[in-house]
Amino acid sequence: MIEVRGLTKRYGDKTAVDGLTFTVRPGIVTGFLGPNGAGKSTTMRMVLGLDRPTAGTATVGGRPYVEHAAPLREVGALLEARAVHTSRSAYNHLRALAATHGIPKRRVDEVIHLVGLGDVARKRAGGFSLGMGQRLGIAQALLGDPPTVVLDEPVNGLDPEGIRWVRDLLKGLAAEGRTVFVSSHLMSEMALTAEHVIVVGRGRLIADTSVDELIRGASVNTVLVRSPEAQRLRTALAGPDVTVSSVEGEALEVTGLSAAQIGDTARDLGVAVHELTPQLASLEEAFMTMTRDDVEYHAHLTTTPAGGTA
Numbered sequence: 001m002i003e004v005r006g007l008t009k010r011y012g013d014k015t016a017v018d019g020l021t022f023t024v025r026p027g028i029v030t031g032f033l034g035p036n037g038a039g040k041s042t043t044m045r046m047v048l049g050l051d052r053p054t055a056g057t058a059t060v061g062g063r064p065y066v067e068h069a070a071p072l073r074e075v076g077a078l079l080e081a082r083a084v085h086t087s088r089s090a091y092n093h094l095r096a097l098a099a100t101h102g103i104p105k106r107r108v109d110e111v112i113h114l115v116g117l118g119d120v121a122r123k124r125a126g127g128f129s130l131g132m133g134q135r136l137g138i139a140q141a142l143l144g145d146p147p148t149v150v151l152d153e154p155v156n157g158l159d160p161e162g163i164r165w166v167r168d169l170l171k172g173l174a175a176e177g178r179t180v181f182v183s184s185h186l187m188s189e190m191a192l193t194a195e196h197v198i199v200v201g202r203g204r205l206i207a208d209t210s211v212d213e214l215i216r217g218a219s220v221n222t223v224l225v226r227s228p229e230a231q232r233l234r235t236a237l238a239g240p241d242v243t244v245s246s247v248e249g250e251a252l253e254v255t256g257l258s259a260a261q262i263g264d265t266a267r268d269l270g271v272a273v274h275e276l277t278p279q280l281a282s283l284e285e286a287f288m289t290m291t292r293d294d295v296e297y298h299a300h301l302t303t304t305p306a307g308g309t310a
Contacts, residue, residue, distance in 0.1 A: 031194030076141035086126025122141030
């Protein structure tokens, strides 16, 4: 378990992390979300003892990271995949880490096989692609078979097969009862991987909730209805607090009534209903709505007049 209490980090006049308090529990994948500059990486570095907090505490397994006698066996972390000795092979990089932490040699072979680097294990890590470097970083994080795993953007540079592999890996680690804390900018992937999310903006906590609750909270009460008698149903559903709009031939979008209420009305009319689907926001939409006032950098689209130069 990771426990963060009142965690604050200031760099001169700039506050990167501002009084964060949250708990990352074992047995589920917890996503760590926020715009660029929100303080995610700084928070992870403080959890791992790489930065000293200005105020507050961060503990892993009940104690600060630096107090663990064998930290690699307690916490596996990937913060920067390129933080390797580039002239060493992937195998020798992992072997050196294992030797300094009392980890048996066989574990090196196990994690190399696990992350799919068997064919390139003897090649120089400096020549690895971004995706291969990510796999090596994940292998390093898992080398000590730790109960807690902290990964910063683990799918960066991976192809679709690799992204799916990371997703299944993280879910599998959580299913084993481990604490899994992962940051990502890929909202679609977090929606498939995480059960719980911690959202930060400008260093402050915005949300600490389940993915389902976050999406439900951002969703408008709209239901998609398909019926061969759509117009008849539309007339029956109309009301002062209800908005009904035609989408296409036999489809309606109804706001202000639940799917159950619409279904009951159709039944009473004797109208057949072919679809009755509540429309939920995506995790990306919920995230964008929640953090729109906390984005540090805004891009502005401009157009160039014909014949002009940008």
